[in-house]
Amino acid sequence: MTNSSLLPRLKATQGIMFDIDGCLVISDGPSGAGGSVLPGAIESIQQAQDTGRAYCVFTNGTAQRPKEIAHHLRDMGFNIPDELVFTPAVVAAEVMKEKYGDQPILVFAAEGMLEDFRERGVNVVDVPAAIKGAKHGAVAVVIGWDTNFGKDKIQLAAEAIRDGAELYCTSYAPMFASADRLNVGVSGFITSGLMFVTGKKDFEILGKPSQHSMNVVSRVLGTPQENILVIGDDIKLESTMARNAGALAGLVLTGTSSREDAENADPAVQPELIVNSMTELVELFAQADAS
Ligand SMILES: [Mg+2]
Numbered sequence: 001m002t003n004s005s006l007l008p009r010l011k012a013t014q015g016i017m018f019d020i021d022g023c024l025v026i027s028d029g030p031s032g033a034g035g036s037v038l039p040g041a042i043e044s045i046q047q048a049q050d051t052g053r054a055y056c057v058f059t060n061g062t063a064q065r066p067k068e069i070a071h072h073l074r075d076m077g078f079n080i081p082d083e084l085v086f087t088p089a090v091v092a093a094e095v096m097k098e099k100y101g102d103q104p105i106l107v108f109a110a111e112g113m114l115e116d117f118r119e120r121g122v123n124v125v126d127v128p129a130a131i132k133g134a135k136h137g138a139v140a141v142v143i144g145w146d147t148n149f150g151k152d153k154i155q156l157a158a159e160a161i162r163d164g165a166e167l168y169c170t171s172y173a174p175m176f177a178s179a180d181r182l183n184v185g186v187s188g189f190i191t192s193g194l195m196f197v198t199g200k201k202d203f204e205i206l207g208k209p210s211q212h213s214m215n216v217v218s219r220v221l222g223t224p225q226e227n228i229l230v231i232g233d234d235i236k237l238e239s240t241m242a243r244n245a246g247a248l249a250g251l252v253l254t255g256t257s258s259r260e261d262a263e264n265a266d267p268a269v270q271p272e273l274i275v276n277s278m279t280e281l282v283e284l285f286a287q288a289d290a291s
Contacts, residue, residue, distance in 0.1 A: 003284055006273050009248055010288035015223030016048050019208075019232025020059040020069070022255020023278070025076060035076070038254050040279030042077050047282050049079070051289060054221040058086040060171045060207045060237060062144040062187070065112040066090060084220075088170035088207030089113045091216045092142050093120040095168075095206060104137050106130075106160055108153065108190055109144035130156055141194070142206070143187045144170040154190075158198050167194060167203035208232075209241035218245075229273075231281065235261055239271040248272055252281065 018024055024045075027035025048055040057080060059069060066085040073080050089109065096105050097120055106125045107117055117124050130136040131152045138160040161167055169191040175182040191203055206212050218225045228247040232238030233255025239262075242249035251262055251271035262271050275281045 003273055003275070004287075006248070007284070007288040007291055010229070010273075010285055011291060012227060013053065013229045013248060014227040015054040015218075015221035015229070016056075017217050017221070017228060017230045017238075018045065018055065018057045019230075019234070019238050019255075020057050020073075021061075022233030023231060023252050024057065024073070024078070026254070037076050037078075039277045040282050042079075043282050044278040045078055045080065047285055051285070054223055056084045056086055056217060056220055058208065058213070058217065060088055060173070060176075062087050062089045062109065062113055062170045062207075065116060068112070086213075086217065086220070088213065089116050089144055090120075091210075091213050092144065092168065092170055092206045093117045093122050094216050095212050096122045096140060096142065100139050103139045106136065106138035106141045106157055106165065107144065108142065108146035108149055108157070108187070110146065110148075113144050127153060127156065136160075138165050140166045140168060142168045142170070143191045143194070145186055146190065147186060149190055154193070154197070157194055161194060161198045161200050167191065167200055168206055169203055170205075171207040172205050208237040209244065211241075211245060214241055214245040214247065231273075231278075233257060235265050235269065235271060239265070240269040243269045243272075250275065250281070252276075252278060254278075 024041040025035045025037055066087055067082045070080055070082040070085045093116055102123050104123050104125045107114055114124055125136040125138050141157045141160055170187050172188040173185045175184055225245045225247050229250055230238045230242035230247050231250035231252060233252050235257045239249040239251055249271045250273040251257060253276050262274055
């Protein structure tokens with residue numbers, strides 16, 4: 001498929017989900033920390049605003065809160081409000097609230113992410129109290145970026161799972177890239193460990209490429225999934241999520257996945273639109289809207 005054959009679909013696009021790392025910025029730390037803006041990225045967000053398209057940005061990291069990420073991005077020149085920045089923590093909180101209402105949820109995360117849960121009305125288990133023996137009755141265990149987990153918390157979560165709590169993981173990537181090394185994926189590590197000790201065989205992923213994430217994006221943008229462009233640098237995350245949901249799958253070649261990766265990918269999750277940079281995407285939208 002050539003990009004020019006996609007002009008009608010671009011013209012019909014009402015909402016855009018932008019990935020952050022490798023798509024809008026390239027950074028040393030997660031989501032813009034100490035990084036630099038990729039060519040055409042700021043213009044691409046501006047174009048979405050100017051053409052009346054709904055948009056959001058979505059990173060799979062949960063180490064930082066959306067408001068912190070938004071702050072970094074604004075410092076770098078992006079005109080993005082806090083509420084249009086999404087992480088799997090936001091999706092997790094929305095899914096927990098929708099599925100379990102006021103029932104208690106045991107969350108593995110840094111304090112900031114716990115705050116995001118509480119702000120959305122999730123009944124988060126008081127872990128220190130529960131470790132001391134307080135009854136908590138957790139119906140679900142959510143694993144996010146938690147570098148302070150220890151034996152007591154693992155014990156608590158394992159007992160909740162054995163008592164029937166469902167298991168959720170924000171991001172199951174084994175490792176992820178930063179400027180100088182591969183970082184270990186803490187949430188997948190804890191999730192796998194809990195499955196090992198409890199014998200639980202199933203869990204659900206909440207971040208990209210899950211349908212949970214696509215549902216939240218679609219709801220926030222107020223746009224049907226088939227009219228959304230999902231643009232990012234990782235076929236396993238953005239293209240896969242878009243294709244599974246019937247959204248338009250865009251790959252930008254400034255990050256993880258190469259054109260060769262796209263050609264070798266499972267046809268069911270191959271990107272439909274491939275651009276060398278966000279500058280090229282801006283040009284394609286301009287062509288599409290003029291046609
Ligand atoms: Mg990325």
